Amino acid sequence: MELSLAHVTKTFGGLRAVGDVSIEVPSKSIFGLIGPNGAGKTTVFNLITGVYKHDAGSITFGGTDLRGLRPAQIARAGIARTFQNIRLFGQLSVVENLLVACELHKRANLASSVMRTPLHHADEHAMRERAARLLDVFGHTRVADAPPTSLPYGSQRRLEIARAMMLEPKLLLLDEPAAGMNHGEADGLVTQVRWLRDEFDLTVVLVEHNMKVVMGVCEEIHVLDHGETIAHGTPAEIREHPKVLAAYLGKDTNQASDAEADEENATASILRVAHPSRAPLAPIAGAPMLRLEDVRVSYGGVVALKGVSLEVMPREIVALIGANGAGKTTALKSVARLLPVTSGKIELAGASALGRSTEDMVAAGVSLVPEGRSIFPNLTVLENLELGAYLHRDAKAIAESLEDVTRLFPRLGERMKQDAGTLSGGEQQMLAIGRALMARPQLLLLDEPSLGIAPKLVEQIFEAIQRVAASGVTILLVEQNTRLALATSQRAYVLRAGEIALAGASADLARDPEMQAAYLGG
Amino acid sequence: MRRGILIGLVVLVVVLALDFGLERAITDSSIRQLLMLAAVNVLVALSLNVINGMAGQFSIGHAGFLALGAYASALVTANLHEALGGGEITFARSFIVVPAALVSAAAVSGLFGFVVGLPSLRLKGDYLAIVTLGFAEIVRLVVTTAQIQTQSPTGGDAGGGFFHGLAVLLSKLGGQNGYAGPRNAGIPLYAGPFWVFGLAALLGVVAWRIKFSGWGRALRALREDEIAAASVGVDPTRYKVTSFVIAAVGAGLAGGLMAIMRDGTPIVQPDSFAFQASFDAITMVILGGSGSVTGAAIGGIFVTFSVKVIELAQSTSAVQALKREFESLDLNALRMIIYAAVLIVLMALRPEGLLGERELFQKKA
Numbered sequence: 110m111e112l113s114l115a116h117v118t119k120t121f122g123g124l125r126a127v128g129d130v131s132i133e134v135p136s137k138s139i140f141g142l143i144g145p146n147g148a149g150k151t152t153v154f155n156l157i158t159g160v161y162k163h164d165a166g167s168i169t170f171g172g173t174d175l176r177g178l179r180p181a182q183i184a185r186a187g188i189a190r191t192f193q194n195i196r197l198f199g200q201l202s203v204v205e206n207l208l209v210a211c212e213l214h215k216r217a218n219l220a221s222s223v224m225r226t227p228l229h230h231a232d233e234h235a236m237r238e239r240a241a242r243l244l245d246v247f248g249h250t251r252v253a254d255a256p257p258t259s260l261p262y263g264s265q266r267r268l269e270i271a272r273a274m275m276l277e278p279k280l281l282l283l284d285e286p287a288a289g290m291n292h293g294e295a296d297g298l299v300t301q302v303r304w305l306r307d308e309f310d311l312t313v314v315l316v317e318h319n320m321k322v323v324m325g326v327c328e329e330i331h332v333l334d335h336g337e338t339i340a341h342g343t344p345a346e347i348r349e350h351p352k353v354l355a356a357y358l359g360k361d362t363n364q365a366s367d368a369e370a371d372e373e374n375a376t377a378s379i380l381r382v383a384h385p386s387r388a389p390l391a392p393i394a395g396a397p398m399l400r401l402e403d404v405r406v407s408y409g410g411v412v413a414l415k416g417v418s419l420e421v422m423p424r425e426i427v428a429l430i431g432a433n434g435a436g437k438t439t440a441l442k443s444v445a446r447l448l449p450v451t452s453g454k455i456e457l458a459g460a461s462a463l464g465r466s467t468e469d470m471v472a473a474g475v476s477l478v479p480e481g482r483s484i485f486p487n488l489t490v491l492e493n494l495e496l497g498a499y500l501h502r503d504a505k506a507i508a509e510s511l512e513d514v515t516r517l518f519p520r521l522g523e524r525m526k527q528d529a530g531t532l533s534g535g536e537q538q539m540l541a542i543g544r545a546l547m548a549r550p551q552l553l554l555l556d557e558p559s560l561g562i563a564p565k566l567v568e569q570i571f572e573a574i575q576r577v578a579a580s581g582v583t584i585l586l587v588e589q590n591t592r593l594a595l596a597t598s599q600r601a602y603v604l605r606a607g608e609i610a611l612a613g614a615s616a617d618l619a620r621d622p623e624m625q626a627a628y629l630g631g
Numbered sequence: 632m633r634r635g636i637l638i639g640l641v642v643l644v645v646v647l648a649l650d651f652g653l654e655r656a657i658t659d660s661s662i663r664q665l666l667m668l669a670a671v672n673v674l675v676a677l678s679l680n681v682i683n684g685m686a687g688q689f690s691i692g693h694a695g696f697l698a699l700g701a702y703a704s705a706l707v708t709a710n711l712h713e714a715l716g717g718g719e720i721t722f723a724r725s726f727i728v729v730p731a732a733l734v735s736a737a738a739v740s741g742l743f744g745f746v747v748g749l750p751s752l753r754l755k756g757d758y759l760a761i762v763t764l765g766f767a768e769i770v771r772l773v774v775t776t777a778q779i780q781t782q783s784p785t786g787g788d789a790g791g792g793f794f795h796g797l798a799v800l801l802s803k804l805g806g807q808n809g810y811a812g813p814r815n816a817g818i819p820l821y822a823g824p825f826w827v828f829g830l831a832a833l834l835g836v837v838a839w840r841i842k843f844s845g846w847g848r849a850l851r852a853l854r855e856d857e858i859a860a861a862s863v864g865v866d867p868t869r870y871k872v873t874s875f876v877i878a879a880v881g882a883g884l885a886g887g888l889m890a891i892m893r894d895g896t897p898i899v900q901p902d903s904f905a906f907q908a909s910f911d912a913i914t915m916v917i918l919g920g921s922g923s924v925t926g927a928a929i930g931g932i933f934v935t936f937s938v939k940v941i942e943l944a945q946s947t948s949a950v951q952a953l954k955r956e957f958e959s960l961d962l963n964a965l966r967m968i969i970y971a972a973v974l975i976v977l978m979a980l981r982p983e984g985l986l987g988e989r990e991l992f993q994k995k996a
Contacts, residue, residue, distance in 0.1 A: 179861070
């Protein structure tokens with residue numbers, strides 16, 4: 110056994126995040142660690158890599174007890190990892206991000222680097238060669254000198270894996286590597302992970318919500334729920350395991366009645382949208398709430414949008430889908446006036462929005478729920494929500510909004526006083542949506558609300574989105590999960606390489622054979 | 632490689648020529664002082680840039696390290712000069728005195744850099760800034776008040792034992808009035824242009840190489856994301872403390888040169904190392920661009936000359952006339968307002984400073 114956890118326990122302020130978990134990871138295996146959101150998977154990774162110290166039990170790697178070792182020492186011992194919320198070094202170039210991970214293999218010390226001794230040059234040369242090889246493997250050679258933040262989300266994830274591989278690890282921990290990747294990329298990931306294991310002869314442990322990836326690549330799977338082990342076995346065993354089905358997919362006895370109740374709720378208005386101190390956005394009859402005409406956006410010489418035109422009618426849910434890097438997030442950001450537009454028109458309820466600032470847009474009733482959630486981790490849930498109503502002064506209206514949001518997401522109500530950073534990924538997404546709703550938007554821009562979230566919670570979040578729409582809010586939805594996006598929306602646009610490739614009613618698109626080709630860029 | 636040696640030789644010839652020729656070329660000693668001060672300030676900025684720019688820590692107590700360097704260097708120089716029999720300050724003799732002075736300055740300052748660097752492991756942002764500020768003020772106040780301690784009016788026992796001894800030792804530094812050698816005859820100013828400009832050039836190269844080495848890269852990564860840096864084997868403890876030591880050694884050298892610089896003042900006073908000095912150092916780094924070596928150098932030169940420009944402006948007839956009109960007008964005090972204005976405008980237009988993290992003359996990797 111290479112990695113072994115025995116009776117590991119970790120509590121945060123009375124809350125047991127991991128309780129008495131024992132895991133044996135066989136050497137050179139590809140091992141899956143799965144479970145619903147908040148199950149404690151990332152905490153287990155943080156315990157292995159020394160970011161947190163466990164309260165009880167032991168973690169050993171290749172026979173060495175990891176207790177008492179600092180994160181950097183654990184990295185030296187041969188354990189590399191990636192992060193759920195990508196942690197690249199933003200101010201360093203792509204290739205520099207990789208080179209940093211070579212520090213521990215360097216023989217030249219600082220003095221010899223300052224003297225520029227032959228040893229220093231030999232080190233740099235060897236490091237750069239390794240980096241070049243990995244950049245090639247992960248398809249980043251062309252962008253070696255670019256800042257990592259300019260890459261699309263999926264590429265950033267692969268860059269993190271490449272950086273981890275620079276350590277020449279014996280054990281690679283991947284925290285949701287497929288989050289933010291489309292189907293094609295996720296399939297590619299399966300091949301890449303297998304290739305990595307075989308080529309570099311290492312053990313891989315991955316935390317992942319994408320079941321296709323987990324079942325496709327893992328040889329053994331360990332399932333956690335609420336910090337405790339509920340199952341362990343081969344993919345085939347796990348798929349049939351009743352406890353896993355219950356925990357993961359929510360197949361409990363109450364489900365039927367819940368579904369009925371939801372059905373009723375979905376049609377009822379749950380939010381108060383009008384605001385006493387704001388003129389409502391009222392496009393003339395038959396005119397769109399939002400209209401983009403031939404919008405072009407480019408940054409740093411790269412053209413991200415090449416003339417995009419689309420319309421969103423009042424009270425409509427419109428989905429914007431497409432592969433990674435197609436320009437979906439750019440489109441949303443340009444509507445939210447977070448990015449300057451090179452040319453074209455953006456109209457809100459018939460009036461040009463190009464001269465407006467982001468604050469203006471929020472005040473006018475347009476809110477963005479950003480990709481990756483961007484909540485304020487060190488503020489409480491309540492404070493996060495209150496900040497969403499920052500532009501409003503009417504205490505009564507704020508209290509009402511707060512009431513509405515809690516009704517929409519009862520989970521947030523239970524966690525009002527908690528720091529937002531301690532919420533699970535799914536709860537953070539609820540908070541991000543709730544925060545946007547606190548401004549009482551009439552047009553809600555949603556960027557990847559299902560990103561990195563367990564299926565059960567995704568369902569809840571999309572139900573909530575339906576209810577928001579039923580309350581009279583117009584929604585423009587960017588979503589990686591095509592099936593879900595098409596099932597939720599009335600109409601959809603498919604972006605490919607910065608252009609609209611396909612558009613139509615969602616139900617038609619879902620059956621369109623061209624769809625797959627357009628989406629996968631074939 | 633060949634080119635490097637050639638450039639080194641040219642620089643060597645130039646600084647040698649300056650050492651002997653500067654007096655003849657520039658007869659106004661205040662201009663010579665200004666040029667030398669600019670070079671010293673480049674060192675101040677380069678060293679602070681390691682902590683504030685590359686490592687992303689925020690130190691506002693750089694003056695403390697300058698003070699330690701200045702006093703150490705002044706003590707060694709003055710006493711060594713005595714030991715060598717006094718007499719004339721020769722170029723040949725400076726090869727004994729200056730290295731000894733600067734090595735002690737660097738050692739003392741570096742040691743304190745290590746001590747101050749330790750809390751940086753637990754403290755971040757404003758909290759660390761307060762620690763560094765406290766350190767600088769302690770250094771300054773200890774030197775300033777040591778004299779008062781031993782000359783207490785009650786006559787004698789101002790503490791007794793170890794602390795009394797320490798106070799007596801410290802009181803030799805002259806307290807508020809400053810240190811001017813063991814017999815108060817002034818510190819022999821051994822460091823001519825050869826040393827000042829030569830070291831500025833040499834340490835500039837060192838700073839550049841630190842930034843463009845794996846070590847500098849690791850430091851910048853640490854600044855971006857500590858957890859991610861640790862996960863790839865960059866130990867925050869080691870890198871942060873080392874960056875503090877390196878910055879302190881650099882500041883020690885700068886302070887050391889400041890104390891014994893030809894055409895400078897032959898006395899080291901604690902007031903030169905008040906918060907103002909730390910603030911000037913931060914201004915240099917931020918103006919030039921945090922993290923940029925060439926930027927720090929430009930910032931150092933700019934700040935030095937701005938002081939002079941304002942002084943010159945003081946003596947123009949227009950300002951004199953104004954002064955007669957408004958008696959309390961003091962342009963030196965106004966300098967702070969001008970700085971603040973320049974900084975605010977710069978931060979509004981270019982929040983990353985003149986160069987940001989980039990460098991002049993940077994090769995494409």
